[in-house]
Amino acid sequence: MTILEALNLMLTDILGPRGPLIAVLVLALFFGLLIAAGMMARQDDPIEKLKKTQSQKAASRATKEERLRRKAANAKLDKYKAFLEPQSEAELSSVRLKLMQAGYPSRDAVRAYYLSQMLLGIGGLILGVSYFIFVVQTEESTATDMLFWILGPGGAGYFLPKYWVTRRVAERKEEITAGFPDSLDMMLVCVEAGQSLDQSIVRVASELRASYPALAQEFEIVAHEMKAGKDKSQVLSDMGERCGVQDVSSFVTVLIQSATFGTSIAEALRVYAGEMRDKRVMRAEEAANKLPTKMTLATMMLTVPPLLIILVSPSVIGITALGQ
Numbered sequence: 001m002t003i004l005e006a007l008n009l010m011l012t013d014i015l016g017p018r019g020p021l022i023a024v025l026v027l028a029l030f031f032g033l034l035i036a037a038g039m040m041a042r043q044d045d046p047i048e049k050l051k052k053t054q055s056q057k058a059a060s061r062a063t064k065e066e067r068l069r070r071k072a073a074n075a076k077l078d079k080y081k082a083f084l085e086p087q088s089e090a091e092l093s094s095v096r097l098k099l100m101q102a103g104y105p106s107r108d109a110v111r112a113y114y115l116s117q118m119l120l121g122i123g124g125l126i127l128g129v130s131y132f133i134f135v136v137q138t139e140e141s142t143a144t145d146m147l148f149w150i151l152g153p154g155g156a157g158y159f160l161p162k163y164w165v166t167r168r169v170a171e172r173k174e175e176i177t178a179g180f181p182d183s184l185d186m187m188l189v190c191v192e193a194g195q196s197l198d199q200s201i202v203r204v205a206s207e208l209r210a211s212y213p214a215l216a217q218e219f220e221i222v223a224h225e226m227k228a229g230k231d232k233s234q235v236l237s238d239m240g241e242r243c244g245v246q247d248v249s250s251f252v253t254v255l256i257q258s259a260t261f262g263t264s265i266a267e268a269l270r271v272y273a274g275e276m277r278d279k280r281v282m283r284a285e286e287a288a289n290k291l292p293t294k295m296t297l298a299t300m301m302l303t304v305p306p307l308l309i310i311l312v313s314p315s316v317i318g319i320t321a322l323g324q
Contacts, residue, residue: 085110101244102168103214116161124157172214176245179212181280184273191266198226218243
């Protein structure tokens with residue numbers, strides 16, 4: 001009997017007649033997830049990312065008007081908006097704000113979010129039913145087993161978009177917090193060089209695109225809204241709400257007060273940029289001080305058991321030998 005025949009026989013005994021097919025599907029899914037995780041974890045070189053961004057900008061300028069006029073997808077989702085949008089205005093605003101903080105400012109983001117929840121939930125139910133019927137079900141299966149194998153994948157598929165959005169919000173806030181002090185320094189240099197606040201925001205957005213794309217996107221939205229003629233105070237307030245970061249909200253308040261009372265924007269930026277640099281240093285020191293505490297449990301788990309085995313094993317062996 002060859003190795004393949006033995007493996008086929010073992011899979012058939014464990015998983016049933018469809019054992020080899022199930023094993024192939026599981027392996028394909030595992031390697032697909034592994035490749036996807038590797039691609040997501042890979043960090044591109046900032047220079048290459050900058051070149052790619054510039055080429056994408058050049059390609060997007062030609063089709064910007066066409067993309068702005070395209071409404072086919074919106075029309076398709078409009079037919080089912082009663083099922084894909086919450087009826088409560090407060091819930092709709094909450095979900096829309098969360099999606100904007102996750103980096104999805106499109107007006108169809110809420111509908112796409114609920115549509116993905118519905119499709120993944122139904123797909124999970126179908127997958128659970130198929131797996132239970134063809135693989136798990138036996139004469140001894142109970143109703144509890146059936147509910148577990150059917151509702152489990154369905155619930156996981158339904159809550160997967162929510163988990164993804166929550167993770168995106170946390171990652172985006174962390175990126176904005178990390179890049180905000182640098183953006184203030186750049187903005188201060190631009191303002192002191194004689195540029196207006198609008199021009200400095202545009203320049204900072206272009207400079208931050210390679211290193212902090214989320215923060216650059218927020219500055220670009222602010223620049224476009226200011227060019228469209230929207231009130232500057234409202235634009236800045238919307239930015240603080242979209243980011244959901246306390247540092248950005250405080251910065252927005254400083255700019256609004258500076259514009260209201262007629263004080264120098266450069267002086268306000270200089271003071272606030274210094275505070276942000278000090279705050280970044282304090283965050284780094286806080287993380288460094290937490291590190292020994294976090295390592296204590298891992299050190300105990302990896303050190304104490306081997307030490308006990310080394311110290312106690314001779315005594316246990318001696319007592320066992322005396323008992324015999």
